[in-house]
Each structure stands twice: as structure tokens, then as C-alpha cells.
Amino acid sequence: MLAMPEINHIKKLRNEKSLSINEICRRTGFSWETVKKYADEDQLPSEKIPPKCGMMYTEKWGEIVSDWLMEDLALKKKLRRNNINIFDALKKLGFPGSYRTVCNFVKEWKEKRLDQDDTFKEEYDRLTHPPAEAQIDFGITEVVQDGKVKDIHCLIMSLPFSNGGYTVPLPAENQQCFLEGLKGLFQQLGRVPRKVRIDNLAAAVVRARGKLGDTVFTEGFQLFASHYGFEAEACNAGKGNEKGHVENKVGYIRYNHFTPSPVIRDLKHLQEMLVKKTKEDHKRPHYSKDEKIQDLIEEEKKYCLALPENDYPVFKQETVTANKYGEITVDGELIHIPTSYQYSQLSLMTYWDAYKVISPHGEIVGEGPRPYMNQSRELPWAQVLKMWRSKPRSIAHSRYSPYLPGRIANYLTIDSIPLRKERVEWLLGLIMTYTMNEIDEEFYELLPASDRSAASPEAHPYGVNWHMYDALRPDAPVLGGDPK
Structure with missing residues (x-):
């Protein structure tokens, strides 16, 4: 695989100088197939699931x-x-x-599953502004969501030539959010600026320009820039005035679009509001030119690059290991993945708004919104019930017990371990069709025949008269009425 500077050189020879594949081969010395691959084909990152290597994992011997x-x-x-x-x-x-x-495999197997006593582990500033040049910066703004004040990171792109501006709200300023935000800004513009000036933010810059040399960009940002075809420029360290236009645009958007603080439902709702405000703002005249901003933007778009045909997948892949409680760390927070303790290593895919945990065999063992999204996610009841089926005694002390709805919680807290296991099996048969709350709401209709007769608790030695249990609630109907 060629280095990024060599790939960019080939693309420039092909796209900007319109050289043929054969001519590029002659100039660079690379093979025709290599030049064709990097000149005309999109180089998109792909999710790589590292398989376990060796005969103990790929053949029958390990099993x-x-x-x-x-x-x-x-x-x-x-x-x-x-x-x-x-x-x-x-x-x-x-x-x-x-x-x-064999020794290495046995050692790894025991370290992962057994304690020291061999018992199973518990799951514990430019002066001129030519067209098609953009400046990018983050700004923090304030909104009201669910009756509470919340800070939102907005990625803002300004076009100094036309004085146009675009905004994408994001939950954080990491690389996935930054690249996803750039995609959203380009889509709003409908074109890609030829040159993009940014600050030395960690999501894109490894080392700022200085005594050690020119700016060093992250590989992920270089690949993104290569795909969209724009030239990236970073300001000198501590010289934010070099992108003064977007600095002013951040303040303009904050005071005109976020004063007073808008009331939103979620980021999607806020994005819709900002798109509408942006279109209205572009109808005003330019501060020094006798034209409207929207007309200048249309003129500027003629100098920009077209959007690529293939969408760029933004994600980060890393290898993680679950702790003894079956937890992995995402955005600094511990998240429980019920079956993660079974694997020595897992692949963690993080997107701008979600995460996905994949086993060495390519199975998705956990997924959900990233913690900073402040969204609720479904509890993994199917996996939890499977654990309870094998360890019915652990139900009373499980971390998930407090989250059981009232009727189901009492239905499972019974002294008889065989009967408790039987009831977990019953729940397992329903959880694939119903949610836990739906099972609780339709409890009497779904209840097994052996437990359904409230008038005959003697039908089972551990039977419960559920109508009488519900009658103890202050808001319960008169006994004999509708059980719901």
C-alpha cells in the first residue's frame, strides 16, 4: 500500500493535470494496476475484524x-x-x-475463565478571499432540552468570498464527530471547497507547524481529505486570527441563531431549525458587495469540487478487553456487555453517535448510542435471562433485578429454585416477541395455565394469587373486578 503523500500525488496528476494512467506510470515508476487503483478508485476504510490466528482457533483442535x-x-x-x-x-x-x-492455548483458556482456585470467574489571516476556500471551527452554544440547559458543539463553516455560513450541531469534538460534521457541511453546500483552513484541533492535527516542520495531520483526516479532494491547511500555533472570518461567524451564529436559547427535542430537530435559519440568513445582502449572499454562494459553487459519488464511512476501530464484570469503557464510561467476558479480545467500533462491540467471530455482542448522546437504550433482557437460566440463584442479587417490572419481579422471587428456573424459561419464550414492559402489562393473559387460576393457588405448591397481590396496591380496583 502506498503512503498518503504518494496517493495524493497520483490523484493530483490524474485530476488536476489530467494525465493518462500510462503517463503517471512513467513519472512515478509505479505499476499500471497500482496507478489505476489510486487514481480512479475511491480508497474507503473498511471495518476489519481481526480473526484469531493459529490452528487452535481456525481448526477443530481448540474446541x-x-x-x-x-x-x-x-x-x-x-x-x-x-x-x-x-x-x-x-x-x-x-x-x-x-x-x-497446546500450553499457550490452555494458559489463555484458564486465564480468561478461571480464578486462581480453578473455579469459574464471576461476570464481574488571509487578506484576500478567493472563491472555493472555506474556514472551519467549533463553537459551543446553549439550548434547552427536556427543561434543562445543555451545551451543544457546533461545527461551523464560513465561505469568506460570499460570507456564507453553515452549521452542524454535534455532541462532541472527537474525530468521528468532526468528520461527520464536515460531511454534513459539504452536503448543505452541495459542493466541496477546494481549500479548507482549520485550527490545530486534535481530531485532525498530530503536530502543529513549527520548528519541527510542517503540520502533520492524522491519517484518518488525510484519508477523508483525499476522498473529497480538498486541500487542508492548518493555522500556525496560537494564530487563530488566520481564520478570523469563521471566528466572527461563530459569534454571529451564536448571537443570531441561539439567542434566546432554542428549545429542542434532539440534535436532528436542532439541525432542521439551523438549516431553516441558514437559508433565511443567506437572503440578506453582502456587507460590501451589491449582491445577496445566496447569489454569491451560487457563483462560488462553480469553483468548488463536486461531491463524491460514494459516501465516506466515518468510524474508529480499536481492540478492547472486558473487565471481570463484563464491562468495557466507551467515552470514559463503563458499559456492561453481558457476554463480553467470554472473549479475550473484542473489536469496538465507534461512530459519531453510536458504538458497536464485535466478537472475534464477527458477531455483534453489544451496540447502542454513545454515552454522550444521553439517549436511553434497551436492556439486554434476552441475554440476562439466559444467564439467570443457568444461575437461577443469582436473580435476587443481579444488577438487573431492580429494573424488573413489579409483577415480573415478584413472579421470579420465589424460594423454589426449580420453579424459578421454569419461570425464567417462560419469560425467555416471550421476550423475543414482547418487551419486558409489555409482558408486565399483559401479565395475566400471558401467564402459564398452571399459575393463571387465582382462585386455586393450591394448583401449584408455590402458586401465587396475583389478583390478591394487585389488590394490595392503593390504586388497585375492587377484588373481583378487572385485574388490569
């Missing part, structure tokens, strides 16, 4: 050893197979690997 280790846990320690016994038994089955391969 065989795992089964043996699980069997041995039911035996006394002196009766269990050691590493040599396991290796000898595998050799008889035709195992082509080495003894060290």
Missing part, C-alpha cells in the same frame, strides 16, 4: 481442548489431564502442532 478442560473441571484436581496428557491425546487424533502451542 476439542476446550471440551476436555470443561469436563475436567467436574473432577478432582488429581484426576484432571495436564498439558502433557492433553498433547498426547491430541497427537493420537492427528494433531500436527507442537506441545508449546
Whole structure:
């Protein structure tokens, strides 16, 4: 794979100088296939799920050893197979690997699943302004949502030539939000500026211009800029006045679009409001030219680049490990992923507004909105009930017990462990069709026949008269009336 400067050089020769593939090959020395790939094809990042390598993971041997280790846990320690016994038994089955391969696999298996006592772990400023040049900056504004004041990060793009401005509200200023915001700004404009001047924000700049050399941009931002075709420029360190137009635009938008603080439902609602305000604002005349801003923008768009045909996927992929409680860290907050403790490593995909956790086998084991979105997410009841089915005694002390609706909570808190397990099985059969709240609301209609007869609690030794239980509530109807 070529380095980003070489890729950008090929694209410039192709798009700006209109050279043929053969001529670019002659100038650069690269093969025809390589030049064709980088000159005419989009180079988009893809989500890479790192598979476990080695015969213990890609073939049957790891599964065989795992089964043996699980069997041995039911035996006394002196009766269990050691590493040599396991290796000898595998050799008889035709195992082509080495003894060290077996030892490493057994060690990893035990470290992940067992405590030290071999018991299972608990899931614990430019003076001239030519057209097609833009300036970008973040600004913090204030809104009212759900009766509370909330700060919103707005990414603002100004066009000094036409004095036009566009705004995209975002929950944070990380790289995913920054790149997603740029996509939104370009879509509002309908074109891509040829040159974009930014501040030395961490989402795009690794090292500012100085004694050590020119600006060093992050690889993700370079790839984004290459896809859209614009030239990125960063201000000198501490020289915000070099993008003074957008600095003024941030203040203008804050005082004209966010005073008084608008009442919003969510970011999408705010975006709709800002688009409407922006279109109205562009109808005013330019401060020094005898034309409206919207007419100048249309003129400026002639000098801009067209939007690429393929959308750019914005995400960040990293490898994470769950702690002993089955939790991973997203945006500095611990999030419980019920089955994460089963894997030594997981892939965490973070988008501007959401996250996704993927197992080494490519299965999505958890997903939801990023914590800073302040959105609610469904509790993983299906996975929780599966854990309770295997450990029915843990229901009373589970972290999820306080979140059970009243009827279901009392239905599960019964002394008989076999009956408790039976009731968890009943819930498991319903949770794929109903939500937990729906099951609680239609509790009597969905209740098994053995528990449905309120008049015959003797039908089961641990039966509960649910009508009489509901009658104890202050707002309950008279006994004998509608149970709902």
C-alpha cells in the first residue's frame, strides 16, 4: 500500500493535470494496476475484524481442548489431564502442532475463565478571499432540552468570498464527530471547497507547524481529505486570527441563531431549525458587495469540487478487553456487555453517535448510542435471562433485578429454585416477541395455565394469587373486578 503523500500525488496528476494512467506510470515508476487503483478508485476504510490466528482457533483442535478442560473441571484436581496428557491425546487424533502451542492455548483458556482456585470467574489571516476556500471551527452554544440547559458543539463553516455560513450541531469534538460534521457541511453546500483552513484541533492535527516542520495531520483526516479532494491547511500555533472570518461567524451564529436559547427535542430537530435559519440568513445582502449572499454562494459553487459519488464511512476501530464484570469503557464510561467476558479480545467500533462491540467471530455482542448522546437504550433482557437460566440463584442479587417490572419481579422471587428456573424459561419464550414492559402489562393473559387460576393457588405448591397481590396496591380496583 502506498503512503498518503504518494496517493495524493497520483490523484493530483490524474485530476488536476489530467494525465493518462500510462503517463503517471512513467513519472512515478509505479505499476499500471497500482496507478489505476489510486487514481480512479475511491480508497474507503473498511471495518476489519481481526480473526484469531493459529490452528487452535481456525481448526477443530481448540474446541476439542476446550471440551476436555470443561469436563475436567467436574473432577478432582488429581484426576484432571495436564498439558502433557492433553498433547498426547491430541497427537493420537492427528494433531500436527507442537506441545508449546497446546500450553499457550490452555494458559489463555484458564486465564480468561478461571480464578486462581480453578473455579469459574464471576461476570464481574488571509487578506484576500478567493472563491472555493472555506474556514472551519467549533463553537459551543446553549439550548434547552427536556427543561434543562445543555451545551451543544457546533461545527461551523464560513465561505469568506460570499460570507456564507453553515452549521452542524454535534455532541462532541472527537474525530468521528468532526468528520461527520464536515460531511454534513459539504452536503448543505452541495459542493466541496477546494481549500479548507482549520485550527490545530486534535481530531485532525498530530503536530502543529513549527520548528519541527510542517503540520502533520492524522491519517484518518488525510484519508477523508483525499476522498473529497480538498486541500487542508492548518493555522500556525496560537494564530487563530488566520481564520478570523469563521471566528466572527461563530459569534454571529451564536448571537443570531441561539439567542434566546432554542428549545429542542434532539440534535436532528436542532439541525432542521439551523438549516431553516441558514437559508433565511443567506437572503440578506453582502456587507460590501451589491449582491445577496445566496447569489454569491451560487457563483462560488462553480469553483468548488463536486461531491463524491460514494459516501465516506466515518468510524474508529480499536481492540478492547472486558473487565471481570463484563464491562468495557466507551467515552470514559463503563458499559456492561453481558457476554463480553467470554472473549479475550473484542473489536469496538465507534461512530459519531453510536458504538458497536464485535466478537472475534464477527458477531455483534453489544451496540447502542454513545454515552454522550444521553439517549436511553434497551436492556439486554434476552441475554440476562439466559444467564439467570443457568444461575437461577443469582436473580435476587443481579444488577438487573431492580429494573424488573413489579409483577415480573415478584413472579421470579420465589424460594423454589426449580420453579424459578421454569419461570425464567417462560419469560425467555416471550421476550423475543414482547418487551419486558409489555409482558408486565399483559401479565395475566400471558401467564402459564398452571399459575393463571387465582382462585386455586393450591394448583401449584408455590402458586401465587396475583389478583390478591394487585389488590394490595392503593390504586388497585375492587377484588373481583378487572385485574388490569
